[in-house]
Amino acid sequence: MKNEYQSNGRREEKRREEKRREERKTTRAGYLPLSSYLHISLINHIIFLLKPNPTMKLLEKDFAVNQTGSAKIVAEEPDDVWVLYNLILPGDVVSADTSRKIHLDSSSKHHAASRVKLTLHLKVTTRDFHKDSSTLRLHGRNLHHNQHVAAGSFHTLTLEPNKPFHLCKKLWQNDAVQALNEKTASQPSNSNPSNSPPDLAVVLFHQHHAEIHLVGQGATARCIKVEPTKKTASGSAFFRQVFSALVKHVDFNVVKSVVMSSEEFRRFVWSEARRLRKRWLEENKTRMVVVPTGGHEGDLGKVLGDPAVTDLVKDVKVGAFRELWEMVCNDSGRACYGSAEVERAREVRAIETLLICDELYRNDEVGTRLRYEGLVKSVKEGGGKAFVYSSMHVSAPQLAQLTGVAAILRFPLPLLHHP
Known part of the structure; x- marks a missing residue:
């Protein structure tokens, strides 16, 4: 047994x-x-x-459109730093903690030095975005005298993810307010849908x-x-x-x-x-x-x-690409793709819907990125729609085959292919 x-x-x-x-x-x-x-x-x-979708944090908010005000901000991801590059302009005042190497005894042959933490208040003159390190370097004059840094002297602040800072503007323009609100909202309208x-x-x-x-x-x-x-x-x-x-x-x-x-x-x-x-x-x-x-x-x-x-997929991007593809296949004259053709369509305000891959819209090369951000902004200002397709979107590979940027037009432009 x-x-x-x-x-x-x-x-x-x-x-x-x-x-x-x-x-x-x-x-x-x-x-x-x-x-x-x-x-x-x-x-x-x-x-x-x-x-949860990571977004830039707005810790303090004291501003309104077309008025003087300030905000305390923390970038949480590398792409946030790019937003700050477009948000902070010459003439703005940025306050942030930093550190400086201070020589303690100048009388001695062997100068003793120590790194001390301090807060700088810079009136920005120039700014540089460093894509490799995802940092933003701000150059300007220090406005407030302290023990180690004189007022009026030029210094540099480096902004990076997870480093809080204060931003003061004499005039918060509508574009700046909208960009900050979209990026710091709990569910931004243009957030990555992945x-x-x-x-x-x-x-x-x-x-x-x-x-x-x-x-x-x-x-x-x-x-x-x-x-x-x-x-x-x-x-x-x-x-x-x-x-x-x-x-x-x-x-x-x-x-x-x-x-x-x-x-x-x-x-x-x-x-x-x-x-x-x-x-x-x-x-x-x-x-x-x-x-x-x-x-x-x-x-x-x-x-x-x-x-x-x-109808089962609540994704307007799928429908937009399907509409574009049908127009391309039917050669209707109401669709175009390629950077040059889309740009010419934008010049005559013919773009109803712009479709662009994330690789172009968030390109590492600053000039390319500014160019396509300007294109998206121009289309929206003209009353059109703009969809940015993340690399995980099912239509992204097909859009990439059409050079990564395409447009559905308000009216046919049959001569668009022949400048």
Whole structure:
């Protein structure tokens, strides 16, 4: 009897080990669409999707449009420093803590020196943005005398992430107020959408594997890739493997719909829900949509562009790119792409909607960045719309193929291609 118990225990332990091995294979994480070489674990990817969007902090606010005022600000990420470069102008007064090396005894041959902390109040004369270190160097005259720095002497302050400072302006122009409000809001209107919760899940079947994608407002990420094993090579066994991944990684309390590329798999899901008595799945049958595909690369873009899915995704950027693409394919004359053509369309105020990749809009080269920021600003001032596509957006690779900048026009410009 004892040997029988031991034998049963060994068999049970073996079954548990096989189950754990199978789960490890099933939950093997995939990679982000933005690079086929960027592999991250599933848990890190979910943390990335759900963490709060970092924004610049406005600790104190005492200003209004077209009035004198001040603000206490803390940059939290490198891109915030670029905003400060555009916000702080010559003539502004910036106060921040810094340190200086002070010689203590000038009578001795061996000059003793010490680094002391102090606060400088600089009236800015020039500023330099350093992209490599993501710092902003402000040059100007010190306004207030202290023990170590005389008033009127020239000094430099360096602003960087997580370093608070005070900014005083004689006149807060509307552009400056708007830029600061957008960047410091809890949910900025032009914030990176990659942190938004997913609107839907997409289950794509390829020839030798399946993928589950999560689609949010402006961001799309593949959360898992399911490959058949020797034991699950048959159709129903592989469907069961994908079904397990779907149940494990898709929260129906968050996503609004599930799009599948296989009608057969949808029927299998319904059948499994009944068999396993997963009532919550049965109650969500109407939220499962089928959009058949051919199983080739790029199917996700086709799925999201399908009329049956467009209304499910609360992402105007998908609709904007779809409209642009249709115009390009139909050669309607109401679409253009490429820096030179878009610029000529802007000159005649013909741009209704501007589409631009994040790589251009936030380019590391200062001149390029200023150029495209000016383009976006000009389009908005002319009553047009401007959409910046992050590298994680499903339409970003296709927009990049159109040089990364394109526009939908208010009226046809057939001669635009022939300056």
